[in-house]
Amino acid sequence: MLGRLKKALKNLVSEISNKAVVEKEEVIEKEVPKIEEKKEVKKVDQKSEKLTKITEEKKEKVKKGFFAKVKETLVYKELDLKKLEPILEEYVLLLTEADVAYEVAEELIEKFKERLKGKKIRRGEDEKKIIEDALREAIYDLINIPGPDLVEEAKKAKAEGRILKIMFMGVNGVGKTTTIAKVAYMLKKAGITPVLAAADTFRAGAVEQLKQHAERIGVPIVTKPYGSDPAAVAYDAIEFAKARGFSVVLVDTAGRMHVDVDLMNELRKVARVIEPDYKILVLDALTGNDAVEQARFFDEAVGVDGVILTKVDADAKGGAVLSVAATIKKPILYLGIGQGYEDLIRFDPSWFVERLLGE
């Protein structure tokens, strides 16, 4: 999981610390107080008032020698920008091999460089840790986009007596149906039973697939025959939820190629009719730059409020998380880490950074 990106980042830290850290010396002049003579001043000061004039003269004399100038050599380490630049350039490319989109790799390296510039490493400090921390901050900065916790949102909706409408989108085969089932399972476990809307009426078998999940998990599902208007299915599911007192509706939509204009229009129609609280795009981590393309496309065409990235357990590269979040600047809400219903975890940027840079 995430192996290639992890390795690239670790190598980047090692290479910088081995090749771009230079030792520097700085001679500084310091003024050091002369403690002994200070005492003497005090003695003089304490003499009687009649002696004031003499005292003042003496004080002057002492003052001149009150501070002594000493030269001190400060030894420290610094990152040499000339040596750093080519390493960073090389790593923009190496990151793309771990599925980090080119412009995201550039952005990350730029953020990292900004943090390293002018950084002084004092004696006793661990240079590798300082470099790693700068990288940690740069990655965190890139992916820390706060998004809703769907369980919390569902609880809120329930308490307020309204219906939380969540619409799921994604191209064929990314794991959308499985993900909806995982979300339904998560909500049910938290005490909120959602209604499923089988609005993927485009692919024969899609309704059946979702139905099976609904039965296994034990949640209601609203369906219509193959070829029906998806917006009508979604609408009916909301009416059903209202009538029966459910507070969440999860709407499945047909998997489609993002470049298919008709299908994209249909998706817009569903969104227009039901006005979802969240439009969630499901993306497959294994598809790398394609996932980034899809994210861009769906965001422009329909609008995306959050992303669920699937198959992260099987992802040997790891760049998709960085790429998707940084390209559309929308939060990643959950990660799919297996085929079971329990295999959905909330995305936590700090946890993710630790997975990449921790031991």
Ligand SMILES: Nc1nc2c(ncn2[C@@H]2O[C@H](COP(=O)(O)OP(=O)(O)OP(=O)(O)O)[C@@H](O)[C@H]2O)c(=O)[nH]1
């Ligand atoms: N390893 C792994 N497999 C997953 C994950 N999520 C989904 N899958 C698998 O991916 C395959 C496709 O999942 P589906 O849910 O059928 O995909 P879909 O996007 O709904 O596809 P369509 O029904 O064609 O639109 C299935 O075999 C799932 O078990 C995940 O997080 N990890």
